[in-house]
Amino acid sequence: MTKKISHIKQNPHPEKEKLASKGTPDTSRRSFFRKIWGWVALAAGVELAGLSIPFISSGRKKQKKEETGNFIEIAQVSDVPVGSVLPYRSGRLYICHLEDGGFLAVSIKCTHLGCSVEWDEEKKEFICPCHHSMFSLSGEVVNPPATRALNIYPIKIENDVIKVNLEKPILRKHFNKSQETYA
Ligand code: FES
Known part of the structure; x- marks a missing residue:
């Protein structure tokens, strides 16, 4: 094995x-x-x-x-003849059509102490009922105690429609032509 x-x-x-x-x-x-x-x-x-x-x-x-931007439509250009003012109360502003054809969106708030100014059609001026400040069509001071022009809002015109941005008021000391917008 x-x-x-x-x-x-x-x-x-x-x-x-x-x-x-x-x-x-x-x-x-x-x-x-x-x-x-x-x-x-x-x-x-x-x-x-x-x-x-x-x-x-x-x-x-x-x-x-x-x-x-946040521009809202306010009016047609034809709604505001030259030399006139269109109140836009809910936006607390006036659309102003200046003599040279430019437009401004002018704040209703007086720059003295904040009362609401009224447009006087006869005098062609904004008048404050509180202390009688007066402002021209462009918002420039005509009569104190206010010392600064009325604030304005950015404005643009597209297809003859006036649009304003209510979010950004622009503070200014005086009016100048560069502030105007043309149709
Ligand atoms: S608040 Fe307008 S003049 Fe004083």
């Missing part, structure tokens, strides 16, 4: 082999931390993108608002 000799070598340390196939404890720990850092970086990137998108879009919205 011949004895069969086994040539298969038995591994005396099977656990070591297992570990070798998986990597040493040191390398597997390193790869674990690498994965964690990867996830942290990914989460930070997503968070940053989430924060910056509304920020960028709000900047775009603001820019668009400034470009278009």
Whole structure:
């Protein structure tokens, strides 16, 4: 009877082999931390993108608002003959058509203490009922105690429609022609 000799070598340390196939404890720990850092970086990137998108879009919205402005239609050019005034009470202003053809949107508020001025058709002047300041058609002071011309609002004329931006009153010391808008 011949004895069969086994040539298969038995591994005396099977656990070591297992570990070798998986990597040493040191390398597997390193790869674990690498994965964690990867996830942290990914989460930070997503968070940053989430924060910056509304920020960028709000900047775009603001820019668009400034470009278009908030102008509202007040009247047709033909509604305000040269030398006349059209009150726009809800906007607390007058549309004034000056002798040289220019338009102004003049605030109703007296620059002395804020009473509402009235247009006097006979005198062709704005008169304040509180302390009798007077202003010309262009809003310039004619009679004190007011010392500053009536405020004006940005105005533009498109297709013979007068539009005014009520959000931004412009304070001025005196009237000058550069303040006028032409049809
Ligand atoms: S508030 Fe108009 S003159 Fe004083």
